[in-house]
Amino acid sequence: MSTHGTSAIEAHHAPTKKLFMWVWFWLLVLTGVEVLLAYLKLDPHPMLVLLVGLSLIKSALIVAYFMHLRFEKLGLFLIIVPSLVFCLVMILIFVFPDSLRIVRLHP
């Protein structure tokens, strides 16, 4: 992430075509890994953690390279990502204890 005052236009030229091809390739590889994982007959919880973990890596690749956030000013990253994480954590804190309580109520 560039912290100095780089020109937005200059910044667009930072990633190369080759880099984009690599990101695309790794996104496809991670998708393949996810599909294979789905057939490993794991328990739902470790499966969910692995799949969501891989999805988070994939989305980080998309945001950082395809959406250029890695090449923007740090300030832009700081107004977007922490606020999203904060909102998601708040939703999880309020929703999931209730959802898991219902699971325990099942016979």
Add this chain to the structure above:
Amino acid sequence: MAEMDVDAVAGQAWGGGVAPFATNTKKLGMWLFLLSDSLTFSTAILAYAYVRLSSANWPRPFEIYPAIANATFLTFILLSSSLTMVMAVAAAHRNEIKKAVIYILLTAVGGVAFVGLHMMEWFRLFAEGVTPWSNKWGDPLFGGTFFGLTGLHMLHVSIGVIYLCIIALGFGRRKFNADHVEVSGLYWHFVDLVWMFIFPMVYLMSVNLKG
């Protein structure tokens, strides 16, 4: 169109600069929209997780063929359309108008293919008795959440295709500049990103392992 000189103000970001993020207002606006839209999708996915956890007879109906194979191919289409979109943005910034328009239109074709194949999947499920309000395999909320989530995503893809066609037309006629192309690219990559969560949560977590 008067463009802001981001270089002139970037150095004095918080000292009264008009562009503290060293970007144009369109891009900042799109990022803030995507932030709010990501919360819309997050709550939809969490609601799906909630009802699934709370259900005693949630089905796992998807076989490797056709459902998983189709959804994996849809992922490939979306990822490839994102690649053509970054190529379009790069070409637009190099002022290669024809090349950029071709890449944008290729991206839109990817979007149309995605919607077409996904609609076929929907109709196959309708034929098997799964609708937004009923499900012969178990909990009716399976149908509600499946069509709700994938429908919301497909709506975004469809709007994206229209958006990209407008941008391609405007950029080809030099009414829009490279920043417009880049901002439409942000939207398109976001639609791709959301699918990276819907695909494992809705499809891969519902693979039929009994077969």
